[in-house]
Amino acid sequence: MMNPMVWQLNRLKDLHPTPEVQAFHPGVVQPVQEYHATLPGYRFTPLHPLSTLARHWNLGGLFIKDESSRFGLNAFKSLGGTYAVAKYLSRTLDHGQPLTTHTLTSPGTRQRSLTFATATDGNHGVGIAWAAHQFGHQSIVFMPRGTAAARVQSVRAAGGQAEVTAFNYDDTVAWVAAEAAERGWVLVQDTSWPGYQEIPLWIMQGYTTLIYEALQQLQDFGVKRPTHVFLQAGVGSFAAAVTGFLANVFASAIPLIIVVEPTQTASLLRSATVGDGQLHSLEGPMQTVMAGLACGAPNPLAWDILQHWVGMFLSCPDEMAARGTRILANPLAGDPAVISGESGSVTLGVLSHIMASPLAQTLRQSLDLNEQSQVLLVSTEGMTDPVLYRRLVWDGLFPYDAS
Ligand SMILES: Cc1ncc(COP(=O)(O)O)c(C=O)c1O
Numbered sequence: 001m002m003n004p005m006v007w008q009l010n011r012l013k014d015l016h017p018t019p020e021v022q023a024f025h026p027g028v029v030q031p032v033q034e035y036h037a038t039l040p041g042y043r044f045t046p047l048h049p050l051s052t053l054a055r056h057w058n059l060g061g062l063f064i065k066d067e068s069s070r071f072g073l074n075a076f077k078s079l080g081g082t083y084a085v086a087k088y089l090s091r092t093l094d095h096g097q098p099l100t101t102h103t104l105t106s107p108g109t110r111q112r113s114l115t116f117a118t119a120t121d122g123n124h125g126v127g128i129a130w131a132a133h134q135f136g137h138q139s140i141v142f143m144p145r146g147t148a149a150a151r152v153q154s155v156r157a158a159g160g161q162a163e164v165t166a167f168n169y170d171d172t173v174a175w176v177a178a179e180a181a182e183r184g185w186v187l188v189q190d191t192s193w194p195g196y197q198e199i200p201l202w203i204m205q206g207y208t209t210l211i212y213e214a215l216q217q218l219q220d221f222g223v224k225r226p227t228h229v230f231l232q233a234g235v236g237s238f239a240a241a242v243t244g245f246l247a248n249v250f251a252s253a254i255p256l257i258i259v260v261e262p263t264q265t266a267s268l269l270r271s272a273t274v275g276d277g278q279l280h281s282l283e284g285p286m287q288t289v290m291a292g293l294a295c296g297a298p299n300p301l302a303w304d305i306l307q308h309w310v311g312m313f314l315s316c317p318d319e320m321a322a323r324g325t326r327i328l329a330n331p332l333a334g335d336p337a338v339i340s341g342e343s344g345s346v347t348l349g350v351l352s353h354i355m356a357s358p359l360a361q362t363l364r365q366s367l368d369l370n371e372q373s374q375v376l377l378v379s380t381e382g383m384t385d386p387v388l389y390r391r392l393v394w395d396g397l398f399p400y401d402a403s
Pocket of ligand 1: 075077121123124190232233234235236237238239291292293343344380381
């Protein structure tokens, strides 16, 4: 039996433009896009219309932003890591020049060799390793126990030193933070805590390039504003960055945002359910097939945005991610195939359940998903663990059971 999908309308939503939200104003984050555009291999990642599937589910439109080709690194995460590393280097150099690959690789920047350190399920570490390597510095990347060999290998292939710890993700973060302080490494972590906010904010601002591109691409399809945006969350930085940008662009007409987490690690859903405005973390082994979302301690900076602007928090079992991966790999006639890993495909899996399962009728209605809806999803990763991917798509691991 599948675990049920659990959801909570966000009672804290008040569209409050906090300073945290203003940090994602298009004017504020314009330098991020300008910087990314200077990186080798930068181009918009594709936004695929899934028109046949949209018709099948009686939706006005369905679009998925495919991040598997981002800088050739198989996930969106490098957008944040490279921006944070660049900002850090630029500030250390204090050269007052615009942030470009050219200024950051000039001989003056190499006078001192730095080591950038991070904890990661994989994708963020690949981005940090790649960015440090690009600018001629070192990186050391720590990954939770049980990390798939392919993910460790991807960090090494991007030029980083990769180590697997004996801890879960949250404990690995705490451990690396302590080690970095002792050893003089520059910690580039994609989550914040009191006293450590500047770098996580840069990372989050780095993610906005993705939604900036998506809104432009939607316009090309005649869609001025998506009505629904599903965002998957681990620590919540990605969801908050996209939400913050959309809040600034659309204000009170912000699309309905649905944040999706794995059942076992749904700390944002838990926080929304308690509803006291505080974060309520989860602890434990974080056992989910969605490696990128396996975190129980959310980013407080992200929560400051999400709690004011998200419409619904929702948790789902691994079967939804597996189903999303299979649907995207086997499209209906006329739609493109999208290769999407478990953390990338989960929102499509969730949408498939909402649109087709009799069990989800109330949820479907309360979300107002119908022929007027223009739904935006982000496939945040490609096939980052090929062995698992084939077990899902070829062998039918985690079969879906709608009953
Ligand atoms: C593929 C993928 N999608 C989504 C996320 C979620 O991002 P966040 O941890 O910022 O919520 C991650 C995080 O590592 C990821 O790797």
